[in-house]
Amino acid sequence: VNSNNANSVSTVVAPFNQPYVSSRKTVPTRQAIALISEHGDPAAEIGKDAAGGQNVYVRQVGEALAKLGWQVDMFTRKTKPDDAAIVQHAPHCRTIRLVAGPEQFIPRDELFPYMQEFVAAFQAFQSKEGSNYPLVHTNYWMSAWVGLQLKQQSNIQLIHTYHSLGAVKYQAVPHRPVIAATRLAIERQILEQADCIVATSPQEQETLRTLVSKEGHIEVIPCGTDISNFHTIPKAEARAALGFDVNDAIVLYVGRFDPRKGIETLVRAFAQLKVETGRRESNGKAAFDPAKLRLVIVGGSHPDSTDGLERARIERLIHAAGLAEQTVFAGQIGHASLPLYYTAADVCAIPSHYEPFGLVAIEAMACGTPVVASDVGGLSFTVVPDETGLLVPPQDPSALAQAIERVLTDELWARKLRRQAPIRVQQNFSWSGVAVHLSDLYRRLLAQSISNTLFFDTSVAPLSEKQDLSPLHKDV
Ligand code: UDP
Incomplete structure (x- = not known):
């Protein structure tokens, strides 16, 4: 009016x-x-x-x-x-x-x-x-x-x-x-x-x-998501800026330390992935060097609050699984630098038990990074299997490990996901x-x-x- x-x-x-x-x-x-x-x-x-x-x-x-x-x-x-x-x-x-x-x-x-x-x-x-x-x-x-x-x-x-x-x-x-x-x-x-x-x-x-x-x-x-901030950058450039090797196989988590986020499932999946890749390597069939696997965890925490307790719990799991040397805790990263992390990664994992929407999925996709996410809530809406990533049942480390492995090993298919993911975000989100x-x-x-x-x-x-x-x- x-x-x-x-x-x-x-x-x-x-x-x-x-x-x-x-x-x-x-x-x-x-x-x-x-x-x-x-x-x-x-x-x-x-x-x-x-x-x-x-x-x-x-x-x-x-x-x-x-x-x-x-x-x-x-x-x-x-x-x-x-x-x-x-x-x-x-x-x-x-x-x-x-x-x-x-x-x-x-x-x-x-x-x-x-x-x-x-x-x-x-x-x-x-x-x-x-x-x-x-x-x-x-x-x-x-x-x-x-x-x-x-x-x-x-x-x-x-x-x-x-x-x-x-x-x-x-x-x-x-x-x-x-x-x-x-x-x-x-x-x-x-x-x-x-x-x-x-x-x-x-x-x-x-x-x-x-x-x-x-x-x-x-x-x-x-x-x-802010598509002027979250967009594709050449992977090599992002890795150089963050000090990662071009041959690293990088699995990224971005989010709060909260048990509902399922970081534990991801750690267990990552441990399985390492063992499985090691087994393939000894048969001469590994697509990448298991020593090059990196788990990068982005998210802030405060030692005295609940997120600090969850981070300490996750760190204990990582040590117990012998993954400390391959894990990077990047701490809290602002939106200005996050696109570097998304583009440097080969795959972004979102292992949440439940997610009403899940902003991280569309941020990663906007940066051209395939997403492997739990098939729950908003993630089932934003992530299109085989087009922008894969969906797996929640709290299932084996399913998560297999999906991550597919993105890391099927280069041609992963490239297709990288191309399609930003388009879905630009058109809808x-x-x-x-x-x-x-x-x-x-x-x-x-x-x-x-x-x-x-x-x-x-x-x-x-x-x-x-x-x-x-x-x-x-x-x-
Ligand atoms: N986030 C961030 N820096 C961090 C960790 C998370 O900027 O170190 C942002 C992330 O980019 C996203 C938001 O926090 O925009 C998390 O939103 P999401 O919907 O994925 O999860 P929620 O926190 O609502 O459970």
Whole structure:
């Protein structure tokens, strides 16, 4: 709706016999919207302090939506006293860190009691800025609860992305944490009461329908990747930059240290691969020297947190399997340097037990690296077997080892995968493409909200700046 439409709609509701006077005092610049990500700080360093896909998603979506003309405010919880309260990412995109609970890292399972404070801080921020967000897009179940409270208090359009699903997570854990029942209830409530759920893959949509509720509106809009950053580089160049040999057979893992990520399965697969290649070598049939096998593990960890414990456990496994000399722990690597790791690798392994989407798969593919992934969740959607990589059953070291071996040994076929993988990403998973879909969804929901208001309440005031649907100005 442009301002002409807005005026014509408003005239309909202006009181009889009185000239219509717009309540708008100034010409609006942009429609402001709020993205809420209570624990995934969009301004955080990725790959550290449990920062992963959710942080990347919110930040990239936020920046891309701002380019499409929205004013994007991304809200998260402040976890360090020295962190800035507001981080401006681009002229119309910022992260706002709200104080809710102590300004320190709090594990996710202990965070919910501070969400009431988060709601109050959000509302205080709105009052201070004199703005109201007609549309709120929440991420993860605790933000969903925040969104549901806001929706009870004012007429907002509420959109939600899960990122992780309690119903799946708790299937695999022997002891459910105390918070589990609350989480499951809120995950159901948000599906049934939000204006729209954004599932990032058809598989996630199916899981929601099977495990959470048959009610509620879901649209599938995938995650994306920054294809201007993640693209192909000559392999030899990347290896030279990172100090790897041209003859190395490199298997890469990128991600957080979390048992759900299945790094243990990869270590066991790698051990099998080494033994198998050694056996072939003694028969004179090895495609490469087993001593040249390298397992490169990229991801940050903190000795005192859960990711530090998982890294220590993985290191113990590696030592026990006699793989220490062939394994490189690269630590946390930023997105600027990650393309070097992806392109240097022969294969990127994603051995997750479950993955709602799995950004690493599309990042690797965008760099032309074949992906061998567990056939679960979003990975079954992004990785096309025989075209961009292979899918294997989760938690199956032998299947993973065989798939990795095929990529390492079938040179002609692997070359075909390398060519096709970036094309799939460019065509389906760019952030700018994702943001266009989200922007279209937001517009439809805001338009629907206004038409509902007009239909049900004819005494409604003329359209205010708050209700203007269009983001108005596009960045060039
Ligand atoms: N990542 C990174 N540096 C690291 C490790 C991971 O930038 O050292 C990024 C990775 O590139 C990806 C994100 O963290 O963008 C992980 O997202 P994914 O969806 O694969 O997993 P999640 O963390 O959401 O479980």
